[in-house]
Amino acid sequence: MSFLKKYILPKEIDFFEAMLKHSKAIESIVKDLELCFLEIDNKACERVLNDESNSKEIKKQNIKNLLGTFITPIDRESIYRVTTELDWTAISVRHFILETNSYKIENLKEYNLIFHSLTDMAKALTLGFESLKEKKLQDVDRECDEVRSIYDKIVSEYILYMAKLSKQSDIETIFTHKEILFQLKDIAKRFHICANSLEDIVAKMV
Numbered sequence: 001m002s003f004l005k006k007y008i009l010p011k012e013i014d015f016f017e018a019m020l021k022h023s024k025a026i027e028s029i030v031k032d033l034e035l036c037f038l039e040i041d042n043k044a045c046e047r048v049l050n051d052e053s054n055s056k057e058i059k060k061q062n063i064k065n066l067l068g069t070f071i072t073p074i075d076r077e078s079i080y081r082v083t084t085e086l087d088w089t090a091i092s093v094r095h096f097i098l099e100t101n102s103y104k105i106e107n108l109k110e111y112n113l114i115f116h117s118l119t120d121m122a123k124a125l126t127l128g129f130e131s132l133k134e135k136k137l138q139d140v141d142r143e144c145d146e147v148r149s150i151y152d153k154i155v156s157e158y159i160l161y162m163a164k165l166s167k168q169s170d171i172e173t174i175f176t177h178k179e180i181l182f183q184l185k186d187i188a189k190r191f192h193i194c195a196n197s198l199e200d201i202v203a204k205m206v
Contacts (some may be wrong), residue, residue, distance in 0.1 A: 014133075020133050026089050080202060118191070124195075137206065
């Protein structure tokens with residue numbers, strides 16, 4: 001059998017493990033993002049961009065494997081969708097860093113609730129992919145619900161921050177922080193979309 005698997009049978013890739021690895025890379029990025037702006041950790045800020053580059057390489061490898069593999073545990077479209085959506089999450093974080101750098105903003109402790117919630121979203125999504133790999137489908141649903149619940153919490157916080165911002169008199173402050181809040185909400189939205197696609201995989205496996 002080992003001879004057949006090595007020389008005759010089509011190559012098999014553990015795509016569940018590949019997606020889990022990608023999700024862990026995103027979780028690392030978001031943890032560093034929190035340290036960067038809440039702890040004012042410059043090394044963490046640098047790691048965000050390095051981690052995003054690592055995430056991009058994982059995405060490229062996963063797509064390469066997808067194109068070069070005959071057998072997949074689920075349909076190719078689902079794997080491709082999750083892979084590209086995880087990549088978009090990392091890209092959104094990079095865009096946030098680039099924007100805050102252009103505004104020369106380093107301290108965002110006032111938005112600590114959103115940063116903490118993003119970290120919780122990343123953790124829940126990774127737990128979802130871990131449960132998928134272990135075929136614990138009900139646990140996947142629970143983690144996806146958690147991601148969506150945290151997203152609703154972030155949107156509520158976003159609205160409160162925007163209402164507070166509207167009372168500011170300085171136009172520059174209003175403009176820059178409006179953009180910052182929008183970018184943070186966009187990162188959360190990417191997690192929400194990833195969770196939906198993860199749950200779609202589970203629906204196809206039942």
